[in-house]
Amino acid sequence: MTKLIKSGAYAQDTYARVADDAVLPEGPVLVSLARFQKERDALLARNTPVGVRLQSSDNPETLGADVHHFALIALEFPKFRDGRAFSWARMLRTRLGYTGEIRAVGDFLYDQVNYQHRVGFDAWEVPDHFTIEMFNWALTEMTNVYQPSTDGRTTIRQLRAATRKP
């Protein structure tokens, strides 16, 4: 079993995950990129939220202007060593200006949650034993950061500059 963590709390997953050959149910659906590309017009014509699930080899730029039609983009970690989605999330938030939900799905570790959070993920599909306490701890293990990123956190360089000012 998996559950969803969103905005720092457990959340109900309202999206039905639909296989490529399954009939679309009522309500919000999460489909593969291939299915979206094949049935784009029909999916967008439904008056209900659509999410797309990208494989780690899918560059989100291929979505083009359609990116703004999605309320959810799920980025897949096929194995936790594959770190491409860190760059895809960052790209969605910056170059593509996407403001909807970016959900981490697949095989990732507790130890990656903080990095995911930093580059723009805001939802996590986690295993049952993964608690909110663990989630919060993951985000606070490292007090400060050196790099500016999508999360807009104050960097160590900025903190230093602030301490030097009278």
Add this chain to the structure above:
Amino acid sequence: MLNTLIQPPQPNMYRYDEFDAQFVSDRVNQFSGQVARRLSGELTEDQFKPLRLMNGLYLQLHAYMLRIAVPYGTLSSKQMRKLAHLARTYDKGFGHFTTRTNLQLNWIKLVDVPQILRELASVEMHCIQTSGNCVRNVTADQFAGATDEEIEDPRPLAEIIRQWSSLHPEFVFLARKFKIAVGATEKDRAALQWHDMAVQVVKNAEGRTGYLVMAGGGMGRTPYVAHVMNEFVEREDILAYLEAVLRVYNQDSRRDNIHKQRIKILINTIGPEEMRRRVAREFDELKRMGTLQLPKEELDRITAYFKAPDFETGLSDEMPEAGPDFANWVKTNTHKHKAKGYAIATITLKTPGQVPGDATSEQMETIADLMDQYSLGEVRVTHEQNLVLPHVRKKDLPAIYARLKELDFASPNSGLITDIIACPGLDYCDLANARSIPIAQKIALKFADLDRQHQIGELKIKISGCINACGHHHAGHIGILGVDKKGVEFYQLLLGGSGAEDASIGTIMGPGFGEHEIADAVERVINVYLAERRGGERFLDTYRRIGMEKFKAAAYQEAAAA
């Protein structure tokens, strides 16, 4: 002697402020938690592996090995004493300096690692990203800040890169490891062109200082020399440019074949022109966003830590006389310093018969004393697995030499045939196919005669125990690669590689030689060189002029007759 010193000199190098200290301390706690989760079984070895590797912890043939970062090779005497203490307390009383200028402890217990990390943090050191598929320890010219050949000391930039690359959220799960080096001289002592990415401080036509960036060099089973990515990046843009290169790599690299996932493969597949185009696009976007711009105040602030020491003035520039052995050592192991009356002294950890790069705790402690007494508290680790006293008064050299002799570290062989790079090989390493250390020892002992070494002149032998090339065999004037043939160790010879500014990839001569033949084969190759060389040619020059044929004929002909 040290007892008379109340406070060892604090060298001009980077010092942690409260933020760096907090960062390293947080990281120690984080990793301690990961170790605890592994020991409790919550993490499988498969899950723990990338986490421990990101903290420099390997599982070797016999034990855990911990790789401690020595950023850009710079150590204070306090840090050197701590390393000696750790080797004595948690290991077998010695450590191994590596080609990435790190220190490896070979016999570590997992439960001890959190305590070792805490001790390291107490002297502003860590093991962050000394392994794993992330940006590794940044290396630099070992003569930085001491040589008059440089445009400026490249270490402030190296420190800025160290901070920017430490737990970079986008780049800690790259397709493969990523090594960065910096230099600031025409003469390349840091093997820049062999790096995934390298930065050279340069001046443009208008005389402005900036950075040349290259990428795509690398060893391993498919060696490549780097391509220039950008001839001149403005100072304030450098992090944006480096981030752009890493971003293209993270997005576009293959992930389906571990042997084809270094940036060198990406660049040579799509071509350097296409790579430059993709990087330029990311770079433009990063520049527009402006968040990675490096303000002049920040560069100045970091640079101030590395301020040139107050060198004594009025010293004589004459080299003291202390007998022929000393004169030999001065000839090979000292280098011109930028201050009058000073020299840069290389301590080769390569006395024939010794394990290249190894030092005992006692030797490290004596070197720490020498650092305090004679080199303003500072030492450098080189990628050739040697140490350098960067700022010594020439008049102190005889005393230093005498002390090094007692340590058995006074071989006058820097850059000569017995100054061999060797990876740990099958004596330690899980990945190795063959032993490297005994081959290095055998060759060094064969050529131990000093007159003969000096007669041969500059010659770089580099030995790897497997195709991963940690011993830099592709970049050796003579490279040696250990291979396994049906359970028997064989050694292939490569000729013509270089890790310097004239970088080139060595050519494999042919089938390997047996463990007992390889040193003789090297000797026959050297004999061809001595017979063929013209004027002041180095081995490498002669090889480049006459090619492989004669060397090959000699190496195999007599092997067959033997």
